[in-house]
Amino acid sequence: MAGPPKTRRDNVAVDNSLCRRCQTNAPTITVRTEPLCSACFNKYVSTKIVKRMESFRVRHAEVGQERLLLLPLSLRACSIVLLHILSQHLRVQGEKSGRTGYRLHVLYVEDGKGEASEASKLYELIQHRYPEHTYSTRPLSDALALPGMQELLIQNQPAATIPLDLSTILTTLTSATSRTDLHHHLLRKLVLHSAQSHTCSAILWASSTTRLAERTLAETAKGRAFALPAQTRDGEAQLGTGTAFYYPMRDLLRKEVLSYTSLVSPDLEELILDERPRPAVSTRDTSIDELMRQYFSSVEREYPSIVANVVRTTGKLLVERVEEGWLEGRCELCDVGLRGRAPERSRLCFGCIRVLQTREAGG
């Protein structure tokens, strides 16, 4: 008797004072012009992520043969939400068929930015709340021990003492943009290395649509747009590594993720590292990445579909063709192709050369 009730339901006028989807509860939040109640909103968010996961072919696998996926944990809202929803997803898979399609390994990279003790406390809370996964931590400074990094960074350190330490390197860079950029690339290299050492087949980056749009314009502003298709789409981001990069949260806006953390029950707010509101700083101390973050936070409020469209547009660009001897022709810091984008016989692209300029060189 599915027909008649559905027909009747379809013809009922929508009551906009109720949740658009269930037409039962009062709305709690408006999502892209739709008023939704908490339950339907939470379902909306988790459905977006689970659908993406299922497109990565991580359905049921034989016991012991599940794909191991790495989830980099930043203690910020997006990675916490991803961990929460995937934990639920695995639990549901297990309950339904007794098997799961994948397993998670959670990696926390200590970058020394926030309060270390606060971060440690949160990290333990998270492990306690989601005990079914395996966990490991690494300091960001481990990235300096990766092959080639010491020689790469020491070039720009005239009075260097070996081995270099991370804070010294960051201090001598000429701008906030350079510091942010180097931090990002070191983190990416370290996460990739960790994924390989734990034999994970893919990395699940917790980047929202808003974050991906920000990266699109930030990389465009740094002259690295040619790398965007490879950096923002799902798949093997770096040929030859065998490790895929997946972005299961690419369909969610950052503000939707933030709302989820307080509307889901029990809420996730206690797990999130407090990000103190930044004081207004001069333009000189702002990085390009921060400018784009501010820009898209405002665009996101009024024009969320435009944010999503920026990411979709980048996704349509072709990935740069693999050239002969691609391994020798890549920037050693950001891994983009060097042909036409670097001085002769340089190991760095123009963009990274600018990033690594030290204060003395820049002045």
Next chain:
Amino acid sequence: MPPHPCESCHTSRAQILRPSTGTRLCAPCFTLAFETETAATITSSSLFHPGERIAIGASGGKDSTVLASVLQTLNTRYSWGLQLVLLSIDEGIAGYRDHSLEAVKRNAEVLGLPLKILGYEELYGWSMDAVVAQVGRKGNCTYCGVFRRQALDRGAAVLGVAHVVTGHNADDVAETVVMNLLRGDLARLGRGTSLVTGTGGGAEGGFASVKRSKPLMWAYEKEIVMYAHHKRLDYFSTECIYSPEAFRGSARTLIKNLERIRPESILDVVRSGIDMARLVPGAGGEGGSGSQRVEAIPRDAEDDTGGGCSGGNGEDAGGEMARVEETLRLDERAEEEGTETEIRLPAKATNGQRHDRDVAHTGPAATALPPLVNGQNHDRHTHTPDIATVPIRTKQEKKSGRKTASDAPPSKQRLGQCERCGYLSSQAVCKACMLLEGLNKARPRTGIKVGGAGG
């Protein structure tokens, strides 16, 4: 703090800090560097050929004034033998062009270049003031932008010139890159950073085949101002009184903030635009740097915005972004419903699940979609009761939905020629001819309207 000596001649005091390179120069060395770099842009891309006739789009603003001055200087210095002529378009907006056209006339005398001024009235039969009187202030930018898009080409054809140069600078190009990313306009991403656009078929082809180029594409707006200042050039600055900014305003603000953080970023955005152009599916030409390769690429309305007007999409600030947002949201809604249809079959097993999903599916569709889409939605409802008994139909619907979704994204503009005036157009009749037809049809009512106002 002792004054810095010029990094080039090491003699004079450095008065200028170049934003593009961060070097400190004295005024003569700066103007020489600016001219030399422009010359390098021109020669490295073989932009001109000896003896070529070139029309300089002259608005009276700083960009075109500097362009005219630099080209005249280089033409003399390097004996290129170019025949330069200034070409100005008068939109017919009282109070807007008068002073800038006076500046162009003065420059023509100083530079010793011939000048041709053509009005919209001459080219189209309608001045912008007349258009505004006819259609009102709202939407008039569409007319001005569309007419403007062709005006320089029509003017060049009147002069028998096949190559027009404009004063678009690096800031303009960077703004265009950002705008096209925000709009998701792949086609324009592929075209916006080209040094040369247009078919360049020669004068025989009339105005439809005029070649366009941007010799100042790598020059910063700030340096253009500095150059004009140190050469004591005479120019006039103004903004169209009818045209608030839209996407371009948002992009411009972002570019200016970017420049404050890191001046080199403007050129980085331009380079990124060139790289993305090569990554656009269907974009031809592998190999070689974008700025080196001279290729005939169709032109866009955005190429015509150097003079201060927004392109053919002028609207109230935010209006265009709001409209794009609405269009995108409806597209997303439609695509999501396509997806919902696919999921319905697996959910059939459980009444409760199907019930919930149906509610979610029908709710927004019933009230939010415009009439046409609503019609489609009605069709889907018709199928719903039969879903259990006619599975094949459901499959067809699913297939159809998927096809629609997959077909939409890669839709490209197929450029042909307007069947009336021959101008490049993706439609049988170009926008300008369509707008003119509308204006001309409405013309007889002007008298009636005036009478009505009197009553």
